[in-house]
Structure formats: C-alpha cells, structure tokens
Amino acid sequence: MASVTINAEVLPQPNTTGGKPLMQVMNQRASSRDYKQGMTVSKQDLSNMLWAAWGITHDGKHTVATAMNRQELILYVVTPTEVSRYNPEANTLTTVNTGDYRKFSTMQDFAAIAPINIVLVVDTSKQERPEFQGYTAGAASQNIYLYCAQAGLKSVVRAGFDRENLPKALKLSANERILFVQTVGK
Ligand SMILES: Cc1cc2nc3c(=O)[nH]c(=O)nc-3n(C[C@H](O)[C@H](O)[C@H](O)COP(=O)(O)O)c2cc1C
Numbered sequence: 576m577a578s579v580t581i582n583a584e585v586l587p588q589p590n591t592t593g594g595k596p597l598m599q600v601m602n603q604r605a606s607s608r609d610y611k612q613g614m615t616v617s618k619q620d621l622s623n624m625l626w627a628a629w630g631i632t633h634d635g636k637h638t639v640a641t642a643m644n645r646q647e648l649i650l651y652v653v654t655p656t657e658v659s660r661y662n663p664e665a666n667t668l669t670t671v672n673t674g675d676y677r678k679f680s681t682m683q684d685f686a687a688i689a690p691i692n693i694v695l696v697v698d699t700s701k702q703e704r705p706e707f708q709g710y711t712a713g714a715a716s717q718n719i720y721l722y723c724a725q726a727g728l729k730s731v732v733r734a735g736f737d738r739e740n741l742p743k744a745l746k747l748s749a750n751e752r753i754l755f756v757q758t759v760g761k
Pocket of ligand 1: 604605606607608683731732733734735
C-alpha cells in the first residue's frame with residue numbers, strides 16, 4: 576500500500592531503558608476485559624508500547640524476530656477518533672481513516688469502549704506462510720502484554736473481530752491480513 580505521509584503525527588521518543596524487572600513483569604502478565612469508559616492512554620505509553628511491539632532496535636531490526644527477516648508485521652491503532660498506521664522507522668502514526676471504528680475491532684462490548692485497540696496485520700506479500708505470520712504477530716502481542724504489565728495498563732489479545740468491516744475501516748490492501756486485535760486501556 577502506498578503510505579501517505581500527510582497527517583503523520585510524530586510520537587514522543589520511546590523510552591527504551593528502565594522499567595520493572597523482566598521476571599516480575601512476566602509474572603504479572605494477564606488478560607483483562609474490564610475497561611472504564613472515557614479513560615485515555617498517554618502518547619508516551621502508546622509510543623513505548625508500539626516500540627515494544629514492533630519498534631526498530633539495531634541494524635534495521637525489530638523488537639521481534641521474523642522468519643528470514645521478512646519483517647512482515649504492520650500495526651494499526653484504532654482510537655475513539657481515528658485509525659492510524661504505525662511507521663516504526665519514523666516513529667509516527669499516519670491517519671488512514673477518521674471516526675470511531677472500535678466496534679468493528681471486536682465482537683465483545685468491552686473493547687468498543689477501550690481507548691486503544693492495536694490491530695496486528697501481516698503483509699502476506701512479504702511472508703506467505705501462516706505459521707511464520709502467526710509467530711511474528713504473537714511475539715509482538717506478548718511484548719504489548721509485557722509493556723502493559725510493567726506500565727500498569729490492562730490488555731487482552733483477541734481473535735474475535737468483524738472480519739468484513741475491520742479491513743475496510745483500516746483501508747487494507749489485498750495483501751494485508753489481520754491476525755489479531757489487542758485491546759489496551761485502564
Ligand atoms: C490467539 C488468541 C486469541 C484470543 N482471542 C480472544 C478473544 O477473541 N476474546 C477474548 O476476550 N480473549 C481472547 N484471548 C485471550 C485468552 O482468552 C486468554 O489469553 C486466556 O484466557 C488466558 O488468560 P491470560 O491471558 O490472562 O493468561 C485470546 C488469546 C489468544 C492467544
């Protein structure tokens with residue numbers, strides 16, 4: 576998909592040092608389905624969690640391993656006001672649609688009131704094997720869970736979403752496939 580560079584919001588620089596000890600955070604990782612209406616997630620937390628999921632580390636690599644370094648993951652962020660696409664190289668979010676599309680990101684009511692739903696999409700033209708796609712999205716999902724556990728945020732990864740309307744809300748191209756949606760909030 577040709578990426579649009581207008582309306583690209585620069586995120587705060589992700590904080591890639593510190594945090595709670597990893598072993599403690601793994602012990603606290605859990606799924607939550609209890610979100611309060613109207614709560615927000617800070618731009619700093621959003622930047623940090625997107626970096627944890629799929630940020631650039633060193634040598635052009637990401638926080639997550641990909642088979643044959645195909646780097647097939649794309650993250651979309653669904654908020655109460657828009658859908659945007661994460662560009663990890665530029666640390667930006669580019670608006671792809673405006674409006675509240677959270678209801679399409681879920682079959683469960685709780686996610687439609689949560690402030691953030693991160694859609695884990697793979698570019699099938701970069702990686703066609705489903706098990707490799709699933710590894711990549713799953714590893715990114717775990718990193719989101721761990722970031723949330725250490726930041727005091729709630730999260731749950733979900734395979735339940737509106738398979739007809741969510742791809743349209745994200746304006747996906749034919750080679751882009753949604754694997755999971757991860758809800759984040761308080
Ligand atoms: C691939 C996958 C799909 C899932 N889909 C959903 C879902 O659609 N809705 C939901 O509420 N939870 C979903 N979950 C969350 C699981 O129900 C949850 O991880 C499980 O109950 C274990 O709880 P825990 O994450 O707190 O350890 C999914 C988890 C995985 C790994």
